Amino acid sequence: xxxxxxxxxxxxxxxxxxxINCTYTDSSSTYLYWYKQxxxxxxxxxxxIFSNMDMKQDQRLTVLLNKKDKHLSLRIAxxxxxxSAIYFCAESNQAGTALIFGKGTTLSVSS
Amino acid sequence: DTGVSQDPRHKITKRGxxxxxxxxxxxxxxxxxxxxxxxxxxPEFLTYFxxxxxxxxxxxxxxxxxxxxxxxxxxxxxxxxxEQGDSAMYLCASSKRTSxxxxxxxxxxxxxxxxxxx
Numbered sequence: 001x002x003x004x005x006x007x008x009x010x011x012x013x014x015x016x017x018x019x020i021n022c023t024y025t026d027s028s029s030t031y032l033y034w035y036k037q038x039x040x041x042x043x044x045x046x047x048x049i050f051s052n053m054d055m056k057q058d059q060r061l062t063v064l065l066n067k068k069d070k071h072l073s074l075r076i077a078x079x080x081x082x083x084s085a086i087y088f089c090a091e092s093n094q095a096g097t098a099l100i101f102g103k104g105t106t107l108s109v110s111s
Numbered sequence: 112d113t114g115v116s117q118d119p120r121h122k123i124t125k126r127g128x129x130x131x132x133x134x135x136x137x138x139x140x141x142x143x144x145x146x147x148x149x150x151x152x153x154p155e156f157l158t159y160f161x162x163x164x165x166x167x168x169x170x171x172x173x174x175x176x177x178x179x180x181x182x183x184x185x186x187x188x189x190x191x192x193x194e195q196g197d198s199a200m201y202l203c204a205s206s207k208r209t210s211x212x213x214x215x216x217x218x219x220x221x222x223x224x225x226x227x228x229x
Contacts, residue, residue, distance in 0.1 A: 004153075033217070042115075042202055043154070043220040088153050097167055098144065099218060101153030 006089055006102035013110055018076040020105045022089030027070060029091040033099065034063065034074045037086045046074070046087075076107075084109045113137070115221035117203050123227045124193055131189045132224045136205030143186050144218060145178055146202040147171065154202050160186060161208070193228045200225050 003025045012018045024032065030051050035043040049056045049063045049072070056063045062075040076083055086104040093100055116135045124130050136143045142161050146154035157176070158168045162183040172178075175193075180186040190197055204218040 031217075035220070040225070042117075042222040043204075045217060045219060048217060090153075093156070095167070096216070097159055098156035098169070099146075099154070101155075103151065103153050 004089055004091055004100050004102035006087075006105045008103065009106050009108070011108045011110065012079050014079060014081055016079055018079045018083070018107055018109075020074045020076075020087050020089075020107065022072040022074075022102055024070050024072065024089070024091045024100075026091055026094060026100070027067070028094060030096065031092060032063075032065065032072050033090040034061075035088045035090060035101075037088065037104070039085075043088065079107075079109050081109045081111055083107060115203055115205050115219055117201075117221040117224050119224055120222060121225050121227075123229065125229050126193060126195060128193055129189065129191045130193055130226065131187055132201055132203075132226075133185060133187050134203030134205075134221060135185045136203070137207075137219055140205035140207045140219075141183070142206045142208055142216065143180055144204040144206070145186070145188050146204065148200040148202055148223070149198075157188075190226075193226075195228045198226055198228045 006022045031048050033048045034046040036046050037043050060077045064073045088104045089102045090099040118133045144159040145157040148154040156169050157172050158178050160180040175191045178188045200223040202223045204220045206216040206218045
């Protein structure tokens with residue numbers, strides 16, 4: 001079945017770049033998503049990428065997609081303390097209805 | 112455009128009680144989803160509606176859970192005879208089905224209802 005895996009923790013210093021990695025299993029996923037969750041809050045959509053794209057850039061965020069390896073990454077440039085949160089990678093299920101989430105990567109930014 | 116809203120934000124109940132949560136989606140979003148998130152995990156899909164029709168239910172949705180979306184707008188999720196294992200964050204999301212080439216249905220999430228069953 002569908003599965004999404006992420007590394008659980010990442011610690012960076014303010015101003016550095018952060019790279020959060022994700023692997024997924026369903027090659028039929030048309031879109032792949034990155035969401036951000038701050039403590040006690042819901043999920044905020046950060047960005048998404050269409051499966052026929054290799055890269056998408058949106059201000060400080062860069063998404064790279066390697067469809068052959070089923071690997072997705074999110075790069076945050078000039079990481080700020082306000083970027084500290086849990087980041088979830090998600091793919092659509094085969095029916096294109098539900099999202100399948102990874103367990104999330106906790107990003108800790110120190111000043 | 113207001114976002115997805117959920118009520119209540121927090122609920123504490125005793126085991127065996129019934130609880131009901133409400134979700135108001137973004138206006139004109141015809142799809143509405145419920146997810147459950149336990150500590151240290153990503154959200155897990157429970158069910159979704161297209162307009163008022165409940166089209167898919169996860170195996171996580173036991174007989175004690177029921178969801179409705181009577182007029183295709185807001186939705187309620189009821190848990191009967193709550194158990195301690197039901198303690199979680201219940202998230203609602205909505206999306207708008209679009210067409211033209213590939214379907215793109217970004218799901219927008221509400222703030223969640225945190226349930227604690229004592």
